[in-house]
Amino acid sequence: MAEISSDVIRGYNDTIILFLIKDEPSYGYEIQKQIRGLSQEKYIIKETTLYSAFSRLEKAGFVESFLDDSSGKKRTYYRITPEGLAYYYGKCEEWELTKEVVEHFIMKEAKNGSN
């Protein structure tokens, strides 16, 4: 059973995060669980990867953070900015292109049979 290598996803972690906060703000732990769930355990983002992505995105102006402890837990929520949304849509378009390109070099039905 193939596993997804992180180098493949590398260019899309930011995009995945933006997707998950684009309708409503969320926070690290929750996003991690959502990625895990939506990918059916096929992709589990590492905490350090996730939080460093947040700071990168905030530095870039693609997300804004705010604190909320109304749940009893202190959490840093992230909200997408208009620039972040534009970036997200750009990445979606890029994805379509990338897919097209990569598939020139990929064989589906790779092989039937043995070793």
Added chain:
Amino acid sequence: MAEISSDVIRGYNDTIILFLIKDEPSYGYEIQKQIRGLSQEKYIIKETTLYSAFSRLEKAGFVESFLDDSSGKKRTYYRITPEGLAYYYGKCEEWELTKEVVEHFIMKEAKNGSN
């Protein structure tokens, strides 16, 4: 016009190279041109990226090199090994999985319209 960022392809450069030598050996310059051509100029691999991939692949036992100057030019050709072929097919399967996962987070028809 979207451009493909290298981080996206990062996990697939090796796969692309293996694809291009899997039926017959080839060499750096030629492979570079093939990638450019097959992707319709959408992906242009950098020389340094390409050659460092070759040495990585050779170290891993996925390709073998040999010299040929019968064309008047001295060239280092690379030939895929059985292990390299197996790796290639594995990557093809991984690609299908990756595609599936990423597309949970991508919106097609991202937006119609302006800016």
Added chain:
DNA sequence: CAGACGTACTACGACAGCCGTAGTACGACA
């Protein structure tokens, strides 16, 4: 009430792969 467990992070440093820059070398062509 102590300790384990789950939640929610932060800090630090290593490493891999991409890429910019630069340089070599040689043949063809003008």
Added chain:
DNA sequence: TGTCGTACTACGGCTGTCGTAGTACGTCTG
């Protein structure tokens, strides 16, 4: 003779991922 295209090699910087570790607080359990 000089420029262009071919065919590389070397070096070093940078970005993003990830291993390891540690903090802190709430809840649940015995």
